[in-house]
Amino acid sequence: MEKESLLMLPGPVPMPERVRFAMSRQAINHRSAEFGAVYADCVRVLKTTFGTTNDVFVISGSGTAGMEAAVANFGRDKEIACFVNGKFGERLYKISQRYGKAHEIKSEWGTPLDLAALEAQLEAGAQVVTLVHNETSAGIKNPAAEIGKLARKHDALFVMDGITSVGGDLVETDKWGVDVAIVGSQKCLAAPAGLAAVSVSARAWERLTKNPPYYLDLAAYKKSAAGKPMETPYTPAVPLFLALREACLIVEEEGLANRIARHQKMAKAVRAAAQAWGLSLFPKLDAKHEYATTVTAVSYPDGISDDAVRATIKKLGITIAGGQDHLKGKIFRIGTMGAVSAPEILATLAATQHGLVKAGYKIKGNGVEAAAEVLE
Amino acid sequence: MEKESLLMLPGPVPMPERVRFAMSRQAINHRSAEFGAVYADCVRVLKTTFGTTNDVFVISGSGTAGMEAAVANFGRDKEIACFVNGKFGERLYKISQRYGKAHEIKSEWGTPLDLAALEAQLEAGAQVVTLVHNETSAGIKNPAAEIGKLARKHDALFVMDGITSVGGDLVETDKWGVDVAIVGSQKCLAAPAGLAAVSVSARAWERLTKNPPYYLDLAAYKKSAAGKPMETPYTPAVPLFLALREACLIVEEEGLANRIARHQKMAKAVRAAAQAWGLSLFPKLDAKHEYATTVTAVSYPDGISDDAVRATIKKLGITIAGGQDHLKGKIFRIGTMGAVSAPEILATLAATQHGLVKAGYKIKGNGVEAAAEVLE
Numbered sequence: 001m002e003k004e005s006l007l008m009l010p011g012p013v014p015m016p017e018r019v020r021f022a023m024s025r026q027a028i029n030h031r032s033a034e035f036g037a038v039y040a041d042c043v044r045v046l047k048t049t050f051g052t053t054n055d056v057f058v059i060s061g062s063g064t065a066g067m068e069a070a071v072a073n074f075g076r077d078k079e080i081a082c083f084v085n086g087k088f089g090e091r092l093y094k095i096s097q098r099y100g101k102a103h104e105i106k107s108e109w110g111t112p113l114d115l116a117a118l119e120a121q122l123e124a125g126a127q128v129v130t131l132v133h134n135e136t137s138a139g140i141k142n143p144a145a146e147i148g149k150l151a152r153k154h155d156a157l158f159v160m161d162g163i164t165s166v167g168g169d170l171v172e173t174d175k176w177g178v179d180v181a182i183v184g185s186q187k188c189l190a191a192p193a194g195l196a197a198v199s200v201s202a203r204a205w206e207r208l209t210k211n212p213p214y215y216l217d218l219a220a221y222k223k224s225a226a227g228k229p230m231e232t233p234y235t236p237a238v239p240l241f242l243a244l245r246e247a248c249l250i251v252e253e254e255g256l257a258n259r260i261a262r263h264q265k266m267a268k269a270v271r272a273a274a275q276a277w278g279l280s281l282f283p284k285l286d287a288k289h290e291y292a293t294t295v296t297a298v299s300y301p302d303g304i305s306d307d308a309v310r311a312t313i314k315k316l317g318i319t320i321a322g323g324q325d326h327l328k329g330k331i332f333r334i335g336t337m338g339a340v341s342a343p344e345i346l347a348t349l350a351a352t353q354h355g356l357v358k359a360g361y362k363i364k365g366n367g368v369e370a371a372a373e374v375l376e
Numbered sequence: 377m378e379k380e381s382l383l384m385l386p387g388p389v390p391m392p393e394r395v396r397f398a399m400s401r402q403a404i405n406h407r408s409a410e411f412g413a414v415y416a417d418c419v420r421v422l423k424t425t426f427g428t429t430n431d432v433f434v435i436s437g438s439g440t441a442g443m444e445a446a447v448a449n450f451g452r453d454k455e456i457a458c459f460v461n462g463k464f465g466e467r468l469y470k471i472s473q474r475y476g477k478a479h480e481i482k483s484e485w486g487t488p489l490d491l492a493a494l495e496a497q498l499e500a501g502a503q504v505v506t507l508v509h510n511e512t513s514a515g516i517k518n519p520a521a522e523i524g525k526l527a528r529k530h531d532a533l534f535v536m537d538g539i540t541s542v543g544g545d546l547v548e549t550d551k552w553g554v555d556v557a558i559v560g561s562q563k564c565l566a567a568p569a570g571l572a573a574v575s576v577s578a579r580a581w582e583r584l585t586k587n588p589p590y591y592l593d594l595a596a597y598k599k600s601a602a603g604k605p606m607e608t609p610y611t612p613a614v615p616l617f618l619a620l621r622e623a624c625l626i627v628e629e630e631g632l633a634n635r636i637a638r639h640q641k642m643a644k645a646v647r648a649a650a651q652a653w654g655l656s657l658f659p660k661l662d663a664k665h666e667y668a669t670t671v672t673a674v675s676y677p678d679g680i681s682d683d684a685v686r687a688t689i690k691k692l693g694i695t696i697a698g699g700q701d702h703l704k705g706k707i708f709r710i711g712t713m714g715a716v717s718a719p720e721i722l723a724t725l726a727a728t729q730h731g732l733v734k735a736g737y738k739i740k741g742n743g744v745e746a747a748a749e750v751l752e
Contacts (some may be wrong), residue, residue: 004401004402004404005404005405006402009558011611012403012404012405012406012611012614014402014405014426015402020399020400020402021399021400022400023396023399023400023568023615024396024397024400025380025396026380026387026390026391026396027380027390027391027562027568028380028381028388029381029383029384029385029388029695030569047504047710051679058653060437060438060441060569060570060613061436061437061441061591061612062436062591062610062612062613063610064590064591064610064611065436065437065591065610067590068589068590068591072589073439078592090518094590095590098587098588098589098590106647147426155718164384164522184611186403186611186614190404192572192614192615193406193436193611193612193613193614194404194611194612194613194614194615195613195617200735212476213448213589214440214443214444214470214471215437215438215440215441215444215446216591234438234439234440234441234561235387235388235438235439235560235569235570236438236569236570237436237568237569237570237571238388238562238568238569238570239399239436239568239569239570239615239616239618239619240570240613240615240616243615253673275450291560296428301492301535303598319405
């Protein structure tokens with residue numbers, strides 16, 4: 001039977017039918033009231049989802065384009081303190097190196113960030129702080145509220161990658177003092193890949209670079225969004241906007257609080273399964289850091305082959321993620337993002353349990369049952 | 377009846393059903409052999425369509441992102457000679473100003489470029505030449521082959537925006553000496569908006585900047601495309617790739633020569649109609665410049681209101697373009713791009729004729745009949 005593998009990745013994730021079929025309509029003019037209304041719907045819901053009254057723009061490009069827009073418009077030629085405890089923190093650091101003077105504040109992947117080191121950087125003159133809220137490469141959630149406070153205390157701009165948290169976990173852009181927040185479409189919003197949304201505070205606008213790139217020039221986005229009809233400065237990826245609108249309407253219909261509670265429950269179920277199996281979660285936490293709500297990273301026990309486990313899972317029609325870069329073979333990651341709920345989680349955990357057993361791991365207990373207990 | 381307006385714009389254009397419905401499938405993993413095969417199909421057909429054996433990459437972003445990729449990777453800190461005889465030439469000039477030392481070689485919109493001025497710039501040390509092959513804002517086709525020769529003679533890189541010519545008109549990237557060519561998805565390829573493809577010559581690679589942007593870093597595209605499976609460096613807009621693949625397969629099935637001949641015939645039909653009506657085509661040509669094959673720009677006679685004409689056409693379910701910027705109200709433009717053929721052209725010309733008459737213009741003759749004669 002030809003059927004898509006169930007993607008239980010930390011993005012992309014399965015899309016609801018409404019979202020997918022919104023893309024199949026005929027081309028519409030992107031300089032029209034109709035498109036303007038689509039864009040406005042997206043922005044209205046995204047503002048709620050970001051927890052902000054700041055400007056929000058949608059960029060036709062991936063989350064990485066959103067990260068670069070943030071750094072290029074607000075970090076050029078600045079001293080930038082970059083938190084790194086996973087792959088996406090590294091990416092923000094690499095982007096920052098291309099635009100400003102970037103200072104890495106590095107922890108091992110999946111371990112707590114060094115907030116004292118940030119204070120030192122801020123005292124030494126850092127003007128911008130970059131953070132990945134939810135580090136999917138390691139399954140750790142970083143203390144955005146506290147970092148926001150430190151940034152504000154030292155009058156630095158706070159750029160937060162919320163690519164895999166916005167829409168699936170609590171994000172309070174304004175309350176936390178996030179000046180630029182970013183989300184990707186194919187994560188908790190359960191829209192197709194290819195769009196990023198970026199919020200910009202008034203404080204950030206005051207510090208806008210005079211030398212922005214062109215495609216990611218946020219002042220141009222601001223000008224076009226203020227037009228009637230609301231527009232993007234360059235041709236937008238219209239089908240993706242149509243899909244994102246549906247995805248946003250679904251978020252609105254579910255209610256953000258319900259959606260976050262659902263995500264939290266799904267992650268709790270996956271953690272319960274891992275624990276029941278006798279496996280360790282990969283992140284090392286302290287009082288300030290938490291397990292991610294939208295992805296769970298689990299360490300393989302010694303001698304258990306990632307390839308073997310995930311091949312079995314794949315045979316059962318499900319795709320979960322392995323580790324990236326130096327974590328390849330050492331962890332597996334199960335995404336709990338977007339439109340999925342109990343059936344997908346149970347199927348995934350059943351397949352994972354089978355994969356672990358088949359690869360030679362002696363499970364301590366029935367993880368699927370433990371998860372069902374949480375999900376019920 | 378709710379039905380999409382027939383878009384006879386110089387992009388976006390109507391998409392074949394196969395292309396549209398390719399987007400509605402469930403999310404697939406973009407780090408997979410399946411996605412790699414989709415990307416490879418696109419690149420295979422695009423190479424033929426560009427007339428190149430150079431590397432071709434697909435970027436998740438609009439044509440403007442493709443233009444910026446060209447300039448940012450190969451024009452940074454260089455002396456750049458920028459031909460401008462329309463809006464998109466201006467855009468390439470503006471982008472060039474953000475990356476290098478840009479020198480505008482300006483003509484009135486829709487009038488011939490000054491090739492002698494280019495020679496002077498090249499002799500004065502210009503290292504990069506930018507050209508819009510098909511200037512849709514004015515309906516003029518610029519002499520790319522000749523400009524390529526001049527660039528090569530002076531060992532300058534030749535960046536050509538083929539956004540609205542590739543796939544609908546003859547483009548010979550390699551024969552003309554184009555080092556970087558760009559196409560947009562929503563033009564002659566009749567795919568959805570949101571992707572750009574860029575070709576890069578070996579000569580261009582040798583002169584790659586050491587300081588590229590991040591999202592548009594073409595070396596990263598090259599590295600990922602060489603992988604097994606073929607990949608993009610950052611998450612691609614998967615549904616748009618699926619659609620572009622179908623659009624490319626349609627180009628292959630039609631055959632490029634047939635497709636170009638069809639586009640030429642459609643433009644000829646529109647020109648014949650304008651002539652029959654007694655209207656002037658907007659571009660002022662010399663022996664080296666031609667009317668565009670993929671869009672026809674027609675000057676309004678004095679006293680005829682653009683708003684009135686296009687409102688009538690819109691009532692009849694068809695959208696054509698007006699003029700941009702200072703040409704607003706002075707010209708109308710009919711796109712002849714992509715999947716459209718005789719029925720759409722005839723309907724558009726019939727509606728336009730009616731719009732002109734209703735707005736008070738006394739047509740000289742029956743343009744629809746003249747077009748039918750050409751199309752038959």
